[in-house]
Amino acid sequence: MTGFRGRLTRDDAVVLRVQKLGESDRIVTMLTRRHGRIRAVAKGVRRTSSRFGARLEPFGHIDVQWIEGRSLHVVSQVEGVDLYGKRFLEDYPRYTAASAIAETAERLTPMEHEPSLRLFLLTVGALRTLAAREHTVSLVLDAYLLRAAAIAGWAPALRECAVCGTKGAHRAFSVPAGGCVCADCRPPGAARPAPATLALMSALASGDWATADASEPGPRNEASGLVAAHLQWHLERGLRSLPLVDRSVARTAAPDLDRTLDPTGKDRA
Amino acid sequence: MYEGAIQDLIDELGRLPGVGPKSAQRIAFHVLSADAVDVKRLASALQRVKDLVKFCTSCYNVAESEQCRICRDPRRTNEVLCVVEEPKDVVAIERTGEFRGRYHVLGGAINPLEGVGPDNLKVRELMTRLSSGEVKELILATDPNTEGEATATYLALLVKPMGLHVTRLASGLPVGGDLEYADEITLGRAFEGRRAV
Ligand SMILES: [Zn+2]
Ligand SMILES: [Zn+2]
Numbered sequence: 001m002t003g004f005r006g007r008l009t010r011d012d013a014v015v016l017r018v019q020k021l022g023e024s025d026r027i028v029t030m031l032t033r034r035h036g037r038i039r040a041v042a043k044g045v046r047r048t049s050s051r052f053g054a055r056l057e058p059f060g061h062i063d064v065q066w067i068e069g070r071s072l073h074v075v076s077q078v079e080g081v082d083l084y085g086k087r088f089l090e091d092y093p094r095y096t097a098a099s100a101i102a103e104t105a106e107r108l109t110p111m112e113h114e115p116s117l118r119l120f121l122l123t124v125g126a127l128r129t130l131a132a133r134e135h136t137v138s139l140v141l142d143a144y145l146l147r148a149a150a151i152a153g154w155a156p157a158l159r160e161c162a163v164c165g166t167k168g169a170h171r172a173f174s175v176p177a178g179g180c181v182c183a184d185c186r187p188p189g190a191a192r193p194a195p196a197t198l199a200l201m202s203a204l205a206s207g208d209w210a211t212a213d214a215s216e217p218g219p220r221n222e223a224s225g226l227v228a229a230h231l232q233w234h235l236e237r238g239l240r241s242l243p244l245v246d247r248s249v250a251r252t253a254a255p256d257l258d259r260t261l262d263p264t265g266k267d268r269a
Numbered sequence: 270m271y272e273g274a275i276q277d278l279i280d281e282l283g284r285l286p287g288v289g290p291k292s293a294q295r296i297a298f299h300v301l302s303a304d305a306v307d308v309k310r311l312a313s314a315l316q317r318v319k320d321l322v323k324f325c326t327s328c329y330n331v332a333e334s335e336q337c338r339i340c341r342d343p344r345r346t347n348e349v350l351c352v353v354e355e356p357k358d359v360v361a362i363e364r365t366g367e368f369r370g371r372y373h374v375l376g377g378a379i380n381p382l383e384g385v386g387p388d389n390l391k392v393r394e395l396m397t398r399l400s401s402g403e404v405k406e407l408i409l410a411t412d413p414n415t416e417g418e419a420t421a422t423y424l425a426l427l428v429k430p431m432g433l434h435v436t437r438l439a440s441g442l443p444v445g446g447d448l449e450y451a452d453e454i455t456l457g458r459a460f461e462g463r464r465a466v
Contacts, residue, residue, distance in 0.1 A: 017382050018415075021283050021290070024450065039270075041290065046447040048455065054444035057415045058382075071270055071279075072290045089418040092426065099381035112270055241381030 009073075010065040011035050012081060014124050015058050016102040020046070028056050028075065029106060030064065033120050037109035040066045040073035052078055059085035059098045061124050087131040093246040094130055097141040100241040101126050104145060107235055108152050118151045138220055138247045139212050142227045143204040150205065154178075154234045156226075158202045161185050169198065175229045197222040221247075275301065327398075329374040329391050331356045339363075339372060346370050351408040352395065352424065353448070354378050354417065361449045362410065365457035370408075373398065378416035379423055387423065395424070399431055406434040408463060412448050413438070425466045436463040 013030035016037070021027045024046045029039050045052045055062055056075065060083040066073040088095040105123045109116060126144040129135060149155060157179030160167045170180040174190035180198060181190055196219040203211035204223070215223075224247065232238045270276065275297055283293035300308055324330065325337035332338075339345065339359070349370030353359055359372050375390040399407070409424055411417035425435050439462035451459070 019280075019284060022288055023286050024447070025289075027280075027283065045445060047450045048446050048452070050445065052445065054414075057445050059415070069290075071294060085415050089415065090422050092419060092423045095415075095419040095422070096381050103382050240384035244379075244381040244384070244386040 007068045008065055008076065009035065009068060010063070012061065012063050013038075014102075014105075014120070014127065015056060015060045015062060015085070016106050018042075018056065018058055026056065027072065030062075031105050031109060031116075031120050031123055032064075033117060034115055036114040036116055037106065037112050038066070038073060039112065040064075040075045041069075042075045054083065054086070055080045057083065057085045059083075059088060059102060059127055061127070082128070082131075084127045084131040091133075093137045093248060094133075096241065096245045097137045098127060098130055100141055100239060100245050101130070101144050103239050103241045104148050104231070107239065108148055116151070119148065122147055122151065135209060135213060136220070138224050138245075139204065139215075141245065142201075142224055143207070143212070145227050145231050146201065146205045149231050149234065152234070154231070155205070156180075156201070156230050158198060158205060169195065171195070173198065173226055175226075175233045179230070191226065193222050193226060194219055197226070201226065324374075328372045329376060329394070330359050330372060344369075347403045348405040349408065350398070350404045350406070351410050353410050354412055354420075355449075358410065358412075358448045361451065361456060362460070365453045365460060367457045367460040370406075375411070375420070378411055378420040380416045390420075392424070392427070396427070399428060399433065404433060406436060408460075409435065409437050409466065410448065410460075412446070414445050414447075417448075418444075421466070435466050437466045438463050 011032040011034050013032040015028060015030055017029040019027045021041060024044050026042045026045045027039055028042050029037065031037050042052055042056050044050050045056055052075070055078045061081040063079040063081055064075060065077040066075050084098070088098050101123060105119060108119060122144065126140060130137070130140045146156070156162070159169065161170055161180060161182040162174065162178040163181055163185035166182050170182045171192060172181045172186045172190040173179065173193050174181045174187050177185070177187055177190070181187065196216065200212060200215045200219045200223045228242055232242070271279065278297045278300065279293045282288055282296050283290055288296070323332050323334070325332040325340055326335055327340045328337060330337040330339065346369055350373055351362065351368060351370055352373045352375060353362065354375055354377055356374055359374065362368055373391065373395050375392070377385055377390055379385060379387060379390065398404070407428060409421040411420045421437055428435060438459040448456070
């Protein structure tokens, strides 16, 4: 037993993942503002009489209090700050994008209890933006992935050569080299994306939504492919949710059956 | 908290019914210190039950023969099909005595975080069943939590072109709960008051 056992801690957090535990409990993985990523047991949460209700569902921004335990904490109280998850229930593409955001946040915090305020703020901001429906799903997700990579220290070079640092808009992009590469440094196998694709990636990385919103589907698809490849190059293994993200723009109309049955990215670069 | 394989095993064990975090840890360390032969025998027993258990070829409920008891029952109607996540949900709904149609067991809910997409569930099989045109109403009775709701949303859009009457269980079921924990009366009421989606 450690000296911390039984101590109550309170923080605000975003729920990244919930997993069933035993008969009626769940393990809730959260990214907190001041305590980094933590995992806590929510007891009885799957029973109809649970006092936690829907407040521990995925993607919610919550105010939570937990009792510190040796291997797992135990949730004692929770209030909703803004339960974004509710707003993704009837929007399947946004639900899949929120899942990819949550998985990325979890993967970028391999150590529990290691505070990452910037990642916390970015993650809450991304879910809020996704819920607000102001921008296309894939743009919100790719902006998040680019900026989360930057917080992890893996920002792709977009305005200079990743190898020699020469400033300028270079035409080639190499995932192993770490971004755009000049003609001299270009390794074999580097991609040659459209200039509009690299301009979109710059806009997404810097929060220039006017440029991003005005982009065309072609560069968007190509940027999604490069962003995913760049991030997954740095992670030990690929993100499970990324191939399942539904990037189709509007799904309110009757969906194309074949594509819907296989949303694993036929329309992705 | 441990790192790597031992924590993975603790997590997996902790997901088993009735196994709390402390027991999961105890079992994991027992496995770690056990004889390699004993561990292999346990692993193969787990694998065998998975290989030998049968699922109904129509609805994917657990079955002792080709088709389950519900699919074989000639008194039930083919016009109403109820989609659930797990075989235990079939049991929960049967307990209410409200339903005389057939079931379709998806085998889970869409959960990208766990790598579960539509292709990992019995979604294609559902579409095949619906293509016969016999089903008039499709009830989406997935769990009233985020994954269950998102799965229902996905299926509702998918079957929209087929012009079926698609319904979802009425509210009254608490969000965040499991269908199996709803008492018969609440679940029965939710069934009776199902709404079109
Ligand atoms: Zn260079
Ligand atoms: Zn059956």
